[in-house]
Each structure stands twice: as C-alpha cells, then as structure tokens.
C-alpha cells in the first residue's frame with residue numbers, strides 16, 4: 430500500500446507519519462518511511478538544490494520529477510513489490526500544489542511529466558492536512574531558517590492550498606482530508622481512525638500491492 434502525506438508548510442503532518450508507521454508495524458507489516466523530494470542519496474542532493482537555490486519554475490519542476498523518478502525506481506516500486514507499506518512525506522500532489530499553484534507553472538506540462546515519470550502509479554491513499562494559510566504561517570514563525578518555500582507569503586500558500594483542493598476534487602476517492610487546525614492528539618486520532626476505515630475496506634493483508642508496476646514505454650525501468 431502506498432500512502433502519502435500532503436499539506437501546506439506548517440500543517441504539522443510529519444508528526445503523524447511516525448504514528449502511522451507504528452500503527453502498521455503493530456500489524457506486522459514492513460513499513461518504508463520516506464519523503465520527497467528525497468528518499469535516495471541522489472534525490473536528497475536534488476532536494477538540497479530545490480529547497481535552497483534560486484531557479485525558474487520549469488527547472489524546479491524537472492528537478493522534483495527527476496528526484497521522484499529515482500525514488501520510485503530505487504525505493505518505492507521495490508518496496509511495494511515485496512508487500513511493504515510505503516509512507517511518503519509528500520509526492521506528486523505537492524508538485525501540482527507548489528509548482529503549479531504556488532509558482533503558477535503550467536498544469537498541463539506537470540500532468541505530462543507525471544505520466545512520463547510514474548506511468549499509472551498513484552498513491553492508494555493520500556492524507557491531506559488542511560489548514561488555513563494564516564494558521565500555518567503562525568506555526569511556521571517558529572522555524573528559524575526557512576527554505577525557499579517556507580519563506581513565501583500567505584498568498585502563495587493560499588494558492589498551494591487551492592491547488593491541493595483541485596487535485597482532491599479530480600481524484601476524490603484517493604484523498605482523506607484531515608482538519609489540521611485541531612490539537613495534535615486530536616489530529617492523530619483522526620489519522621489513525623481514517624486509516625483503520627480504509628484498511629478495513631481493502632483488507633489489511635490484501636492491501637499490499639495495487640495498481641500496475643512502473644512501466645513507461647521507451648524508458649528502461
């Protein structure tokens with residue numbers, strides 16, 4: 430099962446990834462906890478560039494998709510193939526939200542890159558931590574050294590949030606929206622009960638591998 434966590438910076442998603450990993454491990458499942466951009470040594474180097482060096486939105490988009498390709502081939506696809514649960518802190522919805530929404534980059538080009546890089550692979554479940562930009566900004570104020578995204582203004586994050594919502598509307602069944610304005614323990618309970626519902630529907634044991642393997646014509650995988 431491939432599960433992703435999304436939301437604007439300051440939504441507080443990272444805390445709950447660890448709790449969800451524990452939830453699956455308690456059910457005797459191998460868990461691969463990873464993140465984007467990143468998850469392999471090469472992809473982590475690309476992450477450093479994307480987060481800290483000025484570049485135009487197409488370059489930025491190409492680098493996050495390059496990191497994703499590497500991450501899919503080396504970590505995500507092999508883990509799914511052996512039946513592990515993959516928990517990924519951000520994935521392609523973040524590209525549509527940040528590069529598409531935040532930066533205003535061409536949505537159709539991103540959709541082409543998505544198909545090219547990942548074929549039919551989509552997360553089985555995406556937790557979307559939803560919070561108004563002003564609440565997230567107040568939380569981010571505690572961050573001492575903001576990266577290129579965290580340093581953006583409220584209008585940027587309003588666009589990011591809207592783009593996440595557009596992705597959710599396009600694939601409503603994939604998303605579970607979490608009200609991230611609540612206290613952390615309340616949000617945590619929400620995440621685990623949503624997970625239990627989904628796992629119940631799919632069957633915890635049988636949920637291992639859904640969807641075709643990564644197989645992009647003309648690109649060796």
Ligand code: TYD
Pocket residue numbers: 438443465466493518519520521523524525527528578579
């Ligand atoms: P984030 O996941 O918030 O990590 P941390 O909690 O360590 O700050 O940071 C990753 C940043 O990268 C975040 O601001 C969103 C941005 N991002 C993109 O712009 N595009 C993408 O495709 C992805 C995956 C992330």
